[in-house]
Amino acid sequence: MVTAPPPPASASPTWCVLGREAGGRTRLLVLDGDGRSLGTEEVAADGLPALVARREEEHAPRWVWSDAAAWYPRLLAAGVRLERCHDLRLIHRILCHSELVEDASSLRAATEWETPLDPHEPVRDQGAALFELDAAAPRSGAVPSETEETWAEFTRQRAAIDGAHDPARLRLLVAAESAGALIAAELQAAGIPWDVAEHDRILTVALGPRPSPGTPPSKMVAAGAEVRAALGDPLVPLESPPKLLRALHRAGIDVPSTSQWELQQHEHPAIEPLLRYKKMSRLLTANGWTWLDEWVHEGRYRPVYVPGGVVTGRWASSGGGALQIPRQLRPALRADPGWRLISADVSQLEPRVLAAMSADAAMIAAGAGKDLYSGIVEARIVQTRQEAKIGVLGALYGGTTGDSGRVVPRLRRNFPAAMALVDGAAATGERGGTVTTWLGRSSPAPGEDWTRAQRTANQPDVAAGQQEAARRSARERGRFTRNFVVQGTAAEWALSWMAALRLQLARFEEVPESAAAAASGPVFSLRAHLAFFLHDEVIVHAPAEQAEAAATAIRDSADAAGRLLFPGSAIDFPLDLGISERSAEK
DNA sequence: ACGAAGGGCGCG
DNA sequence: AAAGCGCGCCCTTCGT
Structure with missing residues (x-):
């Protein structure tokens, strides 16, 4: 030394x-x-x-x-x-x-x-x-x-x-991002308590009993046979979109692609079994028995989280599809005996973040203490909650057509500050500019190809098609930067939330070893700890006697994150929170 | 033969 | 329902 x-x-x-x-x-x-x-x-x-x-x-x-x-x-x-x-x-x-x-x-x-x-x-x-x-x-x-x-x-x-x-903001970002790195490693080490028997039960109900390797499950075989019979084509490969599309056309089903929502537009005996088949195929290949064997060991699913893996600052995952666990499998998330899962997600995180960033008083008021979309209905801006949701998502994503295109102008009149913020971000992006989140993460500069195409399109005597293509890609970039500021700031809020929560949970008393010894999985911690994170949702795994305290910590941390990012703002971040042995089905 | 690309679909 | 944003992963087809 x-x-x-x-x-x-x-x-x-x-x-x-x-x-x-x-x-x-x-x-x-x-x-x-x-x-x-x-x-x-x-x-x-x-x-x-x-x-x-x-x-x-x-x-x-x-x-x-x-x-x-x-x-x-x-x-x-x-x-x-x-x-x-x-x-x-x-x-x-x-x-x-x-x-x-x-x-x-x-x-x-x-x-x-x-x-x-x-x-x-x-x-x-x-x-x-x-x-x-x-x-x-x-x-x-x-x-x-x-x-x-x-x-x-x-x-x-x-x-x-x-x-x-603005060093103060950047310091918050540095601390939040780094805390996220610690949390990601801890989440992987802890794993999600996973009930293999329940997962198998869900698969068996949906697909039939586990088949021998290389053989499709019985219910998929049956659905496939129904599709082929209805199409009058005994050999059509259902997993090949081009061939399936041709078979559909031959049967008189005039769809532009084989995607679900196109198929649903049509009446034909082949449609229902085909949609059923696709659902089963997806479940089997993405989260079937093979996935279970590969990713769940000793009662724990240990996904690989990638902090900062998305340009906006959101986390990505690598292997196992941690961020795409289908809702259908949520009942397989199960607390150890004597423990509880506390699941909490933020209601309408991104619109609330936008309201706070823009200090849009009307939008903040619409969300105060309740469902933001209902608040928009109560303010008589739109008729239904669904309309409010479509409009707000259209505002965040840059929707211009259909229902969202009809509702967004009404939001623009009623929430002028919020809409000015996202419209401004979109305009900057269309010009090739850079936008920045609340704490200082900036969007990537456009690629050389993009810039060249825009320059070229502005010169005289350029083919109309080329001009239109350049305008389209400018609008695409505008939608990206429009969403970047909100998605990125929401990610910063979520990191701040988890960072505060993690420190609170670390101060919980350890429970006696014997309580954890009964656990079905390896013990990561003898106290409440984070077990899952998904953009605007956390799951804490806690000894039953700490469940209420953990729920309080989750709420307190959300409040703390709001004050940290938006001091003095009236914005609130209400949570949808539940304590149970299984992660609730929604 | 093998990696890239694209369709499709799960999540927020 | 998607639409409008961001992803990962499976499968097949395409391109070299």
């Missing part, structure tokens, strides 16, 4: 920077609040969890590392949980593009921080890759150590944030 000269008495450790060094050793760099070094330590890989645990207990620093995804799972496996971190790779992406950052040139030059982590690649190999990349292209002679590279990037990021147009 190497120790620097003793620090001045006033300095308190604030940051702990981790980096890997030669021989599989890890170096820890302790910094004070101004970024001055207070000392270093070095340990072999197997000593890291103990070292980190000791520092966390002593002064709960903010851990600075290349990625939570690379470091945290091993610590979690050793039972070490951390409060806060700074995820350099995730923050690098944000800062490089944020309009709030005055000068991102030095960050952009540090290209080794650009590469997104492959969520499936073994962590060890990826760490080595970062190191070797530097070794292959050394600056001015000596190869810097990974710890020094990490510190250097951290210094660049701090400078970018401190010099930003």
Whole structure:
């Protein structure tokens, strides 16, 4: 262990920077609040969890590392949980593009921080890759150590944030994004408690008993036979859209594609069994027995979450389709014996975020304490809740046709500030400009092809078709930027919500080991903990006696997130919350 | 032969 | 119902 000269008495450790060094050793760099070094330590890989645990207990620093995804799972496996971190790779992406950052040139030059982590690649190999990349292209002679590279990037990021147009907002974003990185790792480690027998029961009811491998389930075979009989075509392959489409045409069903909603427009004996077949086929291939075998072990489904995986800042997932679990399978989410699932989703998160961002008093009032869509009906802006929903979604997504095209102008009259915000974002996007979320995540610049097409279309004597294509792609980009500001800010709200919730739950008392010993799955935590996240919804897995407290924490955290992002705003974020042994069917 | 692209559909 | 945004994953077909 190497120790620097003793620090001045006033300095308190604030940051702990981790980096890997030669021989599989890890170096820890302790910094004070101004970024001055207070000392270093070095340990072999197997000593890291103990070292980190000791520092966390002593002064709960903010851990600075290349990625939570690379470091945290091993610590979690050793039972070490951390409060806060700074995820350099995730923050690098944000800062490089944020309009709030005055000068991102030095960050952009540090290209080794650009590469997104492959969520499936073994962590060890990826760490080595970062190191070797530097070794292959050394600056001015000596190869810097990974710890020094990490510190250097951290210094660049701090400078970018401190010099930003609105550092306070950017700091919130950095904290929320980094907390998300911790949460994603914890969610994967915890897993979703999954009832394999219930899942199998649902599959059996829908498809028939599990068939032998390579054989379709009985109910699919039967439905397929009905379709082929009704089409008078005993061989048509139902899984091949082009061939199925031709068979439908031959049978006199004039559809432009084989999608469900096109088929539903038509009356024909083949339609009903075909729709039934498609439903079954989807369930079988996406979440059938094969999925169960592959993804659920020891009563836990462990999806791979990818924080910041979507340009807007939403999470993505990789493998297992964590964010697309069909509602049909929700009953398979089941708490351990003696435990409960507390499911909570935010009602109309995106419209509420828009109302708050734009400080649109009428829209905020429409949502106050209740269903926003009903509030719009009560304000006599539209006749029905359905109309309100279609109109609001049209406003967020840029709908211009059909019902949404008819309702949006009414919203524009009644919610002028909210509509001006999204209309402005759309106009900026159509011009090729950049838009930015509430906390400072900016949309990507348009591609070269897009810009060239727009330039070309503006010149005289350009073919009408080319002009129309350019206008269409301009409108498409406008719809993207229109939605970006709202979807991205909603993602920031949701991260803030979870970050606050996670810290509250971490302060819950542990329950006696015996209560958890009865659990059907491996124990992640002896207290209430997050088990699932889906854009505007969380599920907490909690000992029964902590369920009410967890529900309160979920609500309090939602309020806290609202105040954090929109201080002084009257906006509220009501939750739809339920406590049960199974995740409620909606 | 193999990866990219596209249809289709699940989620918010 | 989709429409209008953002995804991931399965399957087949297309292109090299």
